[in-house]
Amino acid sequence: MNSILEGFSEAFGLLISLDPDLIEIVLLSLRVSLTAVFFSALIGLPLGAVLAVAKFPGRRLMIVLINAFMGLPPVVVGLVVYLLLSRSGPFGVLGLLFTPTAMIIAQTILITPIVASLTRQSISDLWLAYRDLLHSFDASPMQIMRTLLWEGRVSLMTGILAGFGRAIAEVGAVMIVGGNIDRATRVLTTAIALETSKGDLGLALGLGIVLVTIAIVVNILTLSVGQVVGGQSLEGRAP
Amino acid sequence: MSKILPLTLNNVFYRVGEDRLIQDVSLRFEAGPITLVIGPNGAGKSLLLRLCHGLIAPESGSIAWGGSDAVQAAKHQALVFQKPILLRRSVYANIAYPLQIGGVLRDTEIVDRVQEALKLAGLEHIADRPAKVLSGGEQQKLALARARAQRPEVLFLDEPTANLDPRSLKDVEALIRALHKAGTKIIMTSHDMAQVKRLADEIVFIYDGRIVEAGPAEKVLRSRHIKY
Numbered sequence: 001m002n003s004i005l006e007g008f009s010e011a012f013g014l015l016i017s018l019d020p021d022l023i024e025i026v027l028l029s030l031r032v033s034l035t036a037v038f039f040s041a042l043i044g045l046p047l048g049a050v051l052a053v054a055k056f057p058g059r060r061l062m063i064v065l066i067n068a069f070m071g072l073p074p075v076v077v078g079l080v081v082y083l084l085l086s087r088s089g090p091f092g093v094l095g096l097l098f099t100p101t102a103m104i105i106a107q108t109i110l111i112t113p114i115v116a117s118l119t120r121q122s123i124s125d126l127w128l129a130y131r132d133l134l135h136s137f138d139a140s141p142m143q144i145m146r147t148l149l150w151e152g153r154v155s156l157m158t159g160i161l162a163g164f165g166r167a168i169a170e171v172g173a174v175m176i177v178g179g180n181i182d183r184a185t186r187v188l189t190t191a192i193a194l195e196t197s198k199g200d201l202g203l204a205l206g207l208g209i210v211l212v213t214i215a216i217v218v219n220i221l222t223l224s225v226g227q228v229v230g231g232q233s234l235e236g237r238a239p
Numbered sequence: 240m241s242k243i244l245p246l247t248l249n250n251v252f253y254r255v256g257e258d259r260l261i262q263d264v265s266l267r268f269e270a271g272p273i274t275l276v277i278g279p280n281g282a283g284k285s286l287l288l289r290l291c292h293g294l295i296a297p298e299s300g301s302i303a304w305g306g307s308d309a310v311q312a313a314k315h316q317a318l319v320f321q322k323p324i325l326l327r328r329s330v331y332a333n334i335a336y337p338l339q340i341g342g343v344l345r346d347t348e349i350v351d352r353v354q355e356a357l358k359l360a361g362l363e364h365i366a367d368r369p370a371k372v373l374s375g376g377e378q379q380k381l382a383l384a385r386a387r388a389q390r391p392e393v394l395f396l397d398e399p400t401a402n403l404d405p406r407s408l409k410d411v412e413a414l415i416r417a418l419h420k421a422g423t424k425i426i427m428t429s430h431d432m433a434q435v436k437r438l439a440d441e442i443v444f445i446y447d448g449r450i451v452e453a454g455p456a457e458k459v460l461r462s463r464h465i466k467y
Contacts, residue, residue: 129324133320133324133326135294136294136317137337137340138313139340147336
């Protein structure tokens with residue numbers, strides 16, 4: 001009980017004092033996770049839309065694999081990325097191991113299947129509803145994808161948020177490929193793991209509270225933006 | 240002078256699994272008269288419209304547009320569904336959408352066409368309203384306005400007044416007449432005989448996937464076959 005109270009007190013103190021170390025860790029956490037979410041959306045949204053609409057050999061296998069990869073163990077992803085980026089690995093020459101870029105790569109691999117799978121489900125439902133209309137308008141495959149992605153924007157945002165939640169809370173992969181180096185690759189989750197192992201449970205809990213707060217704030221901001229950009233039934237003249 | 244009519248169906252068959260839903264249909268649609276395709280539920284009315292519009296392909300037989308290939312003909316026709324399919328956008332954006340993806344009109348032309356369609360359908364005052372919150376009658380008028388904005392030579396209407404209240408039904412029928420007066424060939428399905436009498440210049444009576452009667456409205460309405 002004392003640890004919990006201590007944790008709240010520590011978190012409050014860290015936030016009020018705008019502790020520079022904490023700010024640096026928070027900013028790096030956000031940079032890594034938001035960049036990974038960006039790349040995951042860039043890959044996962046069109047991939048999910050193609051899997052929902054197009055018919056091609058191997059489509060079902062791809063759907064099964066993507067659904068299965070939603071539950072990829074982070075440590076396994078971390079290990080594979082480590083092997084690829086280590087000096088003896090095929091991309092060792094790039095010198096990316098133990099950098100934020102390596103962490104972004106690992107998180108992108110982890111969350112792309114989540115974004116792609118949830119996108120596929122959403123777009124499949126929309127495709128059922130709009131197929132006849134879009135064929136009637138003689139829309140091209142690219143126009144169909146763009147339209148369905150726009151029509152499903154609110155539910156797709158939920159998928160992207162799920163990806164962000166996975167990324168910001170992830171510890172195993174970023175620990176392996178980032179190395180938890182102070183002022184270089186230390187993020188909130190790895191810092192929490194470190195403080196816990198050192199026995200500083202108050203600080204660890206404080207950082208945990210900060211982490212949860214960030215996740216909530218990002219969700220609120222995203223949903224607010226979603227409502228402004230266009231709720232399921234609210235949209236102006238564009239596009 | 241019509242660019243794509245007449246539309247000619249020759250010995251068209253369509254089936255799903257073992258069920259033959261359209262059987263040996265041969266028809267010719269000329270420019271001009273309002274054509275009502277009538278028949279009981281499940282007779283194949285909607286399917287016939289979808290085949291004509293090119294949404295589905297016949298199992299055998301041919302569907303030919305006079306003086307135009309199917310790709311070219313697709314640009315000159317539109318289909319309005321029984322249950323309006325509307326995008327999650329404003330009334331204005333729904334009308335503009337097919338014009339934008341057509342990629343041949345300038346922005347100013349699109350604006351002009353949308354404004355004209357809004358005015359024709361009496362939807363100007365709700366142009367910025369989300370389409371999904373409109374009443375059933377307004378949604379169907381929007382679907383018709385969207386079709387009108389495409390300036391189709393042929394407009395297929397799949398039971399456009401089903402489930403509408405009397406007031407909305409009257410509005411939608413007035414809109415259909417206005418579209419026809421503006422030169423659009425109307426091919427429409429219905430099983431409301433009062434409506435058929437009000438609108439039809441010619442009638443195609445389909446039953447169990449087969450054409451039973453086709454011809455001028457007065458003649459077909461006198462037929463013993465249509466007491467379904």
